[in-house]
Amino acid sequence: MGVKERKERDRQGMREKILQSAHHLFLDKGFEDISIRNIAEAIEYSPATIYLYFKDKNEIFFALHGEAFKIFNSYLGEVMLIKDPMDRLIKLGEKYIEFTFAHPRYYNIMFIMEAPMNCDENSEDWQEGAKAHCFLEGVVEECKKNGHFKNLNTKILSFTIWSYMHGMCSLALRNRMRIYPEAERESIRKKSFKQFTNLLKAL
């Protein structure tokens, strides 16, 4: 291994170290409540060092973005086992919901947060996200092949489905279901999802 390669590896190693620490802190404190100084302290370096490996705070958390999608995609394994496309689509929805409430912080950086998104459009970190979206379109396409969704465009319908799923989940996460009594909220979401999937089945 040449000198240049080793240097690059060390550099990546340090980035990894920072990221790991940031990730850890992020999970039990959220984005806004961790500082560069926190991260620096955790890895026992000075705050200034972090700026040698990352442009700014956003770049650090944008990197977590990819991590979040990897975990999300790991939820899809179970979905892929299901043979019937329509059942698979519904399972995908169920897993989406499960992921949302199991990892609200991840959901936050993936789909809600404004901050770390002002990044390179053509970044590699988006590939993991694109993969998830491709998966949805693939399942919808297969449903079509099975006789569902006649005269409905795959891409558009996929976006419609995603919109519904995201809307429901983010309204819940961001506490916008106050109009409904606390005790009813979950049941409303469940019934709504059931209603939505029943509609899809009938298409």
Next chain:
Amino acid sequence: MGVKERKERDRQGMREKILQSAHHLFLDKGFEDISIRNIAEAIEYSPATIYLYFKDKNEIFFALHGEAFKIFNSYLGEVMLIKDPMDRLIKLGEKYIEFTFAHPRYYNIMFIMEAPMNCDENSEDWQEGAKAHCFLEGVVEECKKNGHFKNLNTKILSFTIWSYMHGMCSLALRNRMRIYPEAERESIRKKSFKQFTNLLKAL
């Protein structure tokens, strides 16, 4: 007018002054980019004074919440003119979209932001929001009376519709439509909305 009443009026006057200034700054700088010091400077008082009238920064922006809903509700006037309930429902959706992109900052505090929401559950400021939600349920109910949405629960369906609308709008606002080429994004949303309303009409 007694002394107590005048004092109360002065107090409200000062709150109004702070709110107005905050509102103004909020509209052209966003939430995170204004400070208590900014607001104080604008009304030519010391930052400490603001804390005599508001508990904290969140309380100030929570107050804007009500304002945002008032503006939203003003969009509903045009909707109410439409006789046919189904057409009215669709118009409501169109107006929702129009509002979202005309006032992204308002949409933000109303439906997305986390920060100013940690407030009193039973606050009066929620009434304006509840009104908007009632309006939706009312229109859906009327659709039912007109023979639509057979065997679908009004409350659940209303939530389903809202979820879709919010999902689509917030994905757009929070820049989560990157998977689609920039030039196509708006058309995808339009087509999706058309698709969604067509589905509703057929129910």
Next chain:
DNA sequence: ACTTAAACTGAACACTGTTTAGTAATTTTG
């Protein structure tokens, strides 16, 4: 005129992200 109460503020506290000038350690070169 004196007291009481209300309104307001300067200055501080404990933070924040970020930059820069300078130090310490390590390599490369003569």
Next chain:
DNA sequence: CAAAATTACTAAACAGTGTTCAGTTTAAGT
């Protein structure tokens, strides 16, 4: 090997943040 050059790192500062509190100014009541 020693000198020079490069790299890795950091202390300290900058310019801000939300928030608190002791203390002052202003106004009202007696």
